[in-house]
Amino acid sequence: MTEYLFIDLDTERWVCRVCDHDLGDARGNYKEGTLVYDRDPREIHQPIIDPDKYEFTFSPDPGYCRILEFYCPGCATQIETEYVPPGHPPTVDMLWDIDALRAQWQARGTDPSTAITYGPGEDVRRHLHAAADTH
Amino acid sequence: MTAVHETPTTELTVQEQEWVDQFMDETTLFLGPDREIMRSHNIAPRSLFEEECIAGGIDVLQIDRIRKRLAGALDEGYEMCEAMGAAPGAKWGDLTTAVYTASGDVTYLSCHGVIAFSAILHHPIRYIMKYWKDEPTVGIHPGDGFIHNDARFGNVHNTDQSMIMPIIRDGEIIAWVAATIHEGENGACEPGGMPSGSETPFDDGLRMSPFKIVERGELRRDLLTFLQHSVRDPKLQLADLKVKIGAVQRIMERVNNLIDEVGVETFVAALRVTVEDVEEEVRRRIKELPDGTVQFNQFMDSTLKENILIKFACKVTVKGEKMTVDLRGTGPEILNRAINSPLCSVKSMFMQAILAFWWPDLPRCTSAMSPIEIISDEHTWADAGYDAPMGQSLQASFRGFSALQASWAKLQFANPEKFSNVLAPWFNQINTFLWGGVTQHGDQVGNLCADLNGMPGGAKPFVDGEDAVSPLFCAMADTAEQEVMEEEVPFMQLVSKRLVRDNMGFGKQTGGMGYEMIVASEGTPLWGFMTVTSGAKFSSIYGMFGGYGSGTYPLARVKGINVYDVLRKDPSRFDLSIEKVMNEQPFEGGQYLTSHMGLQFDVAKDGELYMMSQGAGGGYGDVLERDPNAVARDRELNRISDKVAREIFAVAYDPQTYLVDVEGTKALRAEARRARLERGKPYAEFVKEFVTPEPPKDLLYYGSWGDKADELTATVFDIDGPKRVTAPIAELPIIMLPDRRDLKVAELEARVRELEHKHGENVHRKS
Numbered sequence: 027m028t029e030y031l032f033i034d035l036d037t038e039r040w041v042c043r044v045c046d047h048d049l050g051d052a053r054g055n056y057k058e059g060t061l062v063y064d065r066d067p068r069e070i071h072q073p074i075i076d077p078d079k080y081e082f083t084f085s086p087d088p089g090y091c092r093i094l095e096f097y098c099p100g101c102a103t104q105i106e107t108e109y110v111p112p113g114h115p116p117t118v119d120m121l122w123d124i125d126a127l128r129a130q131w132q133a134r135g136t137d138p139s140t141a142i143t144y145g146p147g148e149d150v151r152r153h154l155h156a157a158a159d160t161h
Numbered sequence: 162m163t164a165v166h167e168t169p170t171t172e173l174t175v176q177e178q179e180w181v182d183q184f185m186d187e188t189t190l191f192l193g194p195d196r197e198i199m200r201s202h203n204i205a206p207r208s209l210f211e212e213e214c215i216a217g218g219i220d221v222l223q224i225d226r227i228r229k230r231l232a233g234a235l236d237e238g239y240e241m242c243e244a245m246g247a248a249p250g251a252k253w254g255d256l257t258t259a260v261y262t263a264s265g266d267v268t269y270l271s272c273h274g275v276i277a278f279s280a281i282l283h284h285p286i287r288y289i290m291k292y293w294k295d296e297p298t299v300g301i302h303p304g305d306g307f308i309h310n311d312a313r314f315g316n317v318h319n320t321d322q323s324m325i326m327p328i329i330r331d332g333e334i335i336a337w338v339a340a341t342i343h344e345g346e347n348g349a350c351e352p353g354g355m356p357s358g359s360e361t362p363f364d365d366g367l368r369m370s371p372f373k374i375v376e377r378g379e380l381r382r383d384l385l386t387f388l389q390h391s392v393r394d395p396k397l398q399l400a401d402l403k404v405k406i407g408a409v410q411r412i413m414e415r416v417n418n419l420i421d422e423v424g425v426e427t428f429v430a431a432l433r434v435t436v437e438d439v440e441e442e443v444r445r446r447i448k449e450l451p452d453g454t455v456q457f458n459q460f461m462d463s464t465l466k467e468n469i470l471i472k473f474a475c476k477v478t479v480k481g482e483k484m485t486v487d488l489r490g491t492g493p494e495i496l497n498r499a500i501n502s503p504l505c506s507v508k509s510m511f512m513q514a515i516l517a518f519w520w521p522d523l524p525r526c527t528s529a530m531s532p533i534e535i536i537s538d539e540h541t542w543a544d545a546g547y548d549a550p551m552g553q554s555l556q557a558s559f560r561g562f563s564a565l566q567a568s569w570a571k572l573q574f575a576n577p578e579k580f581s582n583v584l585a586p587w588f589n590q591i592n593t594f595l596w597g598g599v600t601q602h603g604d605q606v607g608n609l610c611a612d613l614n615g616m617p618g619g620a621k622p623f624v625d626g627e628d629a630v631s632p633l634f635c636a637m638a639d640t641a642e643q644e645v646m647e648e649e650v651p652f653m654q655l656v657s658k659r660l661v662r663d664n665m666g667f668g669k670q671t672g673g674m675g676y677e678m679i680v681a682s683e684g685t686p687l688w689g690f691m692t693v694t695s696g697a698k699f700s701s702i703y704g705m706f707g708g709y710g711s712g713t714y715p716l717a718r719v720k721g722i723n724v725y726d727v728l729r730k731d732p733s734r735f736d737l738s739i740e741k742v743m744n745e746q747p748f749e750g751g752q753y754l755t756s757h758m759g760l761q762f763d764v765a766k767d768g769e770l771y772m773m774s775q776g777a778g779g780g781y782g783d784v785l786e787r788d789p790n791a792v793a794r795d796r797e798l799n800r801i802s803d804k805v806a807r808e809i810f811a812v813a814y815d816p817q818t819y820l821v822d823v824e825g826t827k828a829l830r831a832e833a834r835r836a837r838l839e840r841g842k843p844y845a846e847f848v849k850e851f852v853t854p855e856p857p858k859d860l861l862y863y864g865s866w867g868d869k870a871d872e873l874t875a876t877v878f879d880i881d882g883p884k885r886v887t888a889p890i891a892e893l894p895i896i897m898l899p900d901r902r903d904l905k906v907a908e909l910e911a912r913v914r915e916l917e918h919k920h921g922e923n924v925h926r927k928s
């Protein structure tokens with residue numbers, strides 16, 4: 027479903043694509059299976075001009091903006107990030123209809139793990155090959 | 162006792178109803194925007210004539226040939242506008258040409274150009290058809306042309322002006338051709354046509370409802386004079402009117418030749434079939450998406466006068482072949498600030514996402530959005546009412562673009578059939594200088610730098626985003642030759658297109674980078690700059706699947722110096738960057754200032770520095786998965802700092818040779834993962850600690866808090882000062898923000914009293 031998540035249609039579970047860690051009921055919010063960290067945005071978007079002298083420095087204001095980092099408890103991969111005001115509930119960003127999903131893949135008759143690509147055309151294949159060659 | 166008058170229950174006779182209708186028609190004081198026209202983005206039903214034309218039989222190859230001929234004609238018109246246009250926007254591609262069905266649905270757009278412009282021009286065309294076609298004082302005749310700019314009647318914003326002309330055969334309107342250009346100057350309260358300072362709709366500049374300015378091929382001089390008189394740049398107003406008329410007439414010539422060749426019926430059928438086919442194909446494509454809901458919230462940090470936080474909420478739901486976009490939970494309109502947008506403008510940017518980022522292969526028709534239901538509360542800042550100022554409506558409408566563009570990665574990821582790449586968020590702000598004043602040639606002007614077109618792209622799963630590549634609204638727009646501009650305007654970009662280190666969305670693949678701009682004017686009796694951007698406290702765009710978003714962007718100024726004097730004396734000091742100038746403060750006696758990027762017209766003296774940076778594209782994937790060699794290469798090119806390479810990407814490298822230390826990197830990354838597991842809290846525990854029942858006390862917050870979309874939180878100001886209220890939108894009071902100078906004065910007065918008290922000074926004041 028994303029770079030780091032797939033849904034096992036047999037067990038109806040969210041699963042980490044990196045380490046196969048179980049992240050919970052696929053009919054629910056995968057974030058509930060993650061570890062979360064409230065990141066001070068200044069650590070990621072570091073100031074370019076001197077924060078002692080200036081109010082606006084290229085860094086977000088931590089009183090306005092926090093970065094929520096969601097990690098896989100199995101492999102510590104950063105599955106998702108979210109920029110929110112301090113105290114704002116994390117967004118339930120995806121909820122899928124598992125019955126419809128299963129029916130859709132049955133109708134297609136293909137294996138989702140091989141059928142899904144990142145985009146159309148030669149561009150993707152070329153880049154993926156180039157990346158594979160350097161490894 | 163109250164007298165009760167029963168309403169007569171008897172039905173009116175046909176004759177009576179006619180009298181009533183006639184009376185109402187004749188006594189309507191004002192024909193404002195038509196609600197029925199303005200709320201709808203669905204294609205019109207087939208007309209009887211279209212029905213007849215289609216019944217005559219369809220040859221798909223013939224239709225395809227007609228489409229290609231139209232594309233050729235429209236591209237020619239586009240190029241004419243680009244080559245001859247006087248507005249900076251025209252020169253750099255911020256325009257479009259399109260052909261519409263008789264009822265106003267876009268059938269085909271030029272291959273270049275701004276989709277959003279044409280995507281909502283059905284509103285004014287339907288208005289013209291409904292109100293002016295049979296109006297004896299107006300009418301529609303061969304050779305007529307209608308002008309229009311007011312967003313309330315269907316436009317992105319009031320800087321864009323359209324020329325709309327009918328194609329008439331045998332006395333019947335069978336199609337429309339139009340050209341739209343971002344003209345800039347429009348007589349608003351600040352030069353340049355998209356004022357951040359407008360506080361009422363009357364500050365937004367020209368309010369042209371659709372009216373006839375070309376009669377049977379002749380431009381009406383009286384109306385032209387009125388328009389020229391109403392703007393700061395009368396030459397521009399005339400020149401580009403002529404350009405648009407010329408381009409549209411050329412397209413009509415081509416189209417008329419085409420109609421002569423294929424016949425009216427085939428032509429009309431081709432237009433209509435294209436629109437219908439696209440709608441059908443869109444339904445099919447929606448059906449292939451997984452059923453479910455993707456939710457994406459954005460927070461904007463500025464009214465362009467003060468810092469606030471206002472939400473743009475969006476929930477996209479797919480069920481079978483039905484898609485719903487639900488904007489409820491979005492913050493309320495602010496009745497004395499410029500950031501509000503009419504819903505049509507937000508929809509125009511939805512179209513931009515749909516036709517340029519979802520399904521770029523489709524014929525560029527309005528029908529691409531027709532099957533999508535949009536739910537929105539009126540009087541939110543993304544669906545503002547008639548009385549709200551909208552000078553900077555792009556603030557809400559560009560978030561509309563991002564809502565659909567960003568959600569698409571999740572909606573389409575698991576669909577094996579893709580028409581575009583999975584993509585992290587594109588940058589979405591107007592980081593450029595607007596300017597105005599008197600030029601070295603003595604002309605009064607107002608417009609903007611084309612650097613807004615240098616928006617960086619989002620990362621893809623397999624490749625980094627492109628640096629400063631193109632604006633979200635126009636794939637083919639150019640950032641322009643600064644030297645060309647310098648011939649016309651009295652300022653120079655002392656620094657132009659120099660990438661700002663670390664200014665990218667970090668991730669497995671990084672978002673594109675943005676560059677900085679430093680401008681200073683010289684040799685003019687009056688000049689000033691403005692900026693119209695949010696995102697100085699809260700990032701404007703976010704990352705995708707674990708990547709990070711953009712940073713935030715300050716406006717930096719050095720006032721009270723003349724950099725040209727300094728540089729003429731000692732040219733070796735010409736080594737400028739925002740970082741260097743602000744941190745080292747090399748110009749003696751200067752005032753070094755930062756602020757958010759909502760700067761209202763600010764008078765610039767000779768040689769004062771104005772500095773800003775373009776944004777960054779969103780990053781894709783986990784930073785710890787980025788190829789360490791790519792990190793070292795970015796470091797070697799000074800695209801990222803040592804700190805970012807080591808702390809964020811966790812890459813160890815040799816600082817002299819930039820060779821990656823493979824083992825060292827492995828250790829750093831293992832340590833970084835271990836640290837995540839240590840500091841990350843299980844979701845339920847985290848929510849319990851982090852989530853608060855309402856926004857931080859002193860934050861001016863507008864919108865739903867969390868997922869509960871039926872109640873909005875807002876800070877209102879009454880006689881006792883700010884007060885937080887939470888209520889359904891219909892029950893919220895009118896929201897107006899106090900003048901920040903008044904607040905500042907009150908704060909300073911309080912401080913004076915405090916100091917007087919402290920020092921025992923007794924001051925007698927009269928009020």
Ligand SMILES: [Zn+2]
Binds near residue numbers: 044046101
């Ligand atoms: Zn994992």
